[in-house]
Amino acid sequence: xxxxxxxxxxxxxxxxxxxxxxxxxxxxxxxxxxxxxxxxxxxxxxxxxxxxxxxxxxxxxxxxxxxxxxxxxxxxxxxxxxxxxxxxxxxxxxxxxxxxxxxxxxxxxxxxxxxxxxxxxxxxxxxxxxxxxxxxxxxxxxxxxxxxxxxxxxxxxxxxxxxxxxxxxxxxxxxxxxxxxxxxxxxxxxxxxxxxxxxxxxxxxxxxxxxxxxxxxxxxxxxxxxxxxxxxxxxxxxxxxxxxxxxxxxxxxxxxxxxxxxxxxxxxxxxxxxx
Numbered sequence: 722x723x724x725x726x727x728x729x730x731x732x733x734x735x736x737x738x739x740x741x742x743x744x745x746x747x748x749x750x751x752x753x754x755x756x757x758x759x760x761x762x763x764x765x766x767x768x769x770x771x772x773x774x775x776x777x778x779x780x781x782x783x784x785x786x787x788x789x790x791x792x793x794x795x796x797x798x799x800x801x802x803x804x805x806x807x808x809x810x811x812x813x814x815x816x817x818x819x820x821x822x823x824x825x826x827x828x829x830x831x832x833x834x835x836x837x838x839x840x841x842x843x844x845x846x847x848x849x850x851x852x853x854x855x856x857x858x859x860x861x862x863x864x865x866x867x868x869x870x871x872x873x874x875x876x877x878x879x880x881x882x883x884x885x886x887x888x889x890x891x892x893x894x895x896x897x898x899x900x901x902x903x904x905x906x907x908x909x910x911x912x913x914x915x916x917x918x919x920x921x922x923x924x925x926x927x928x929x930x931x932x933x934x935x936x937x938x939x940x941x942x943x944x945x946x947x948x949x950x951x952x953x954x955x956x957x958x959x960x961x962x963x964x965x966x967x968x969x970x971x972x973x974x975x976x977x978x979x980x981x982x983x984x985x986x987x988x989x990x991x992x993x994x995x996x
Contacts, residue, residue: 724810732800736847738836738867738868740830749826753825767825770800770803771831773853774855774946783924790948791977791980797818797820804859820855828845837873838874841878841891842931853944884934905922
């Protein structure tokens with residue numbers, strides 16, 4: 722085991738890998754590439770790591786990913802420990818962590834680095850954790866010596882995730898994010914058609930229907946990470962949000978992934994599902 726293996730393991734990663742930045746550019750728009758170069762003028766290497774979050778099949782109306790600590794916060798904290806290690810090894814280089822908030826195509830990086838396959842639902846699959854994973858990246862201009870790994874094979878495309886999606890968001894070409902119920906629950910405004918879809922949905926934030934149908938998730942291992950196992954909020958009710966201003970809402974729930982839009986979408990979704 723290399724020192725970098727040990728650093729990622731100590732950070733709680735279930736798996737990690739790396740890929741040359743140039744291999745990712747075919748999946749990126751010119752605008753995204755410009756954003757990367759604004760952060761790192763000579764990007765050479767992208768490290769990517771998977772962090773499991775499954776805490777068991779608990780009933781509730783929040784997507785499983787949103788019940789623990791906001792993964793942006795948790796992964797930034799964990800990835801920073803790896804960045805600190807790398808900065809000591811390469812004091813002249815910068816190491817920039819990110820988790821679902823950078824222009825880098827995280828899932829493609831993970832696939833090319835051999836972490837796991839990407840399902841038709843657009844999520845990385847890494848047994849024994851299935852697709853209940855958060856991905857984090859570290860961007861650097863350093864030319865790191867990386868383990869040689871083959872890109873993960875394609876998903877078997879059994880079709881179960883597509884069949885489980887009530888809005889037909891998973892087609893042969895992949896996931897239609899604009900139609901995805903998870904996306905709709907987070908939008909500030911909905912059309913009448915979208916509101917009807919949310920009203921019939923079992924979640925007020927996010928969606929796990931395609932993941933629950935995936936065979937790789939039927940016996941998924943639970944996360945060892947306390948941020949995603951402890952102090953969980955499984956369900957929100959109208960009473961939980963009653964009388965909360967935006968400020969008091971953030972004070973109460975600001976460390977959760979469902980808080981970034983404020984209380985408005987959650988109140989609306991709760992009202993729609995009570996009609």
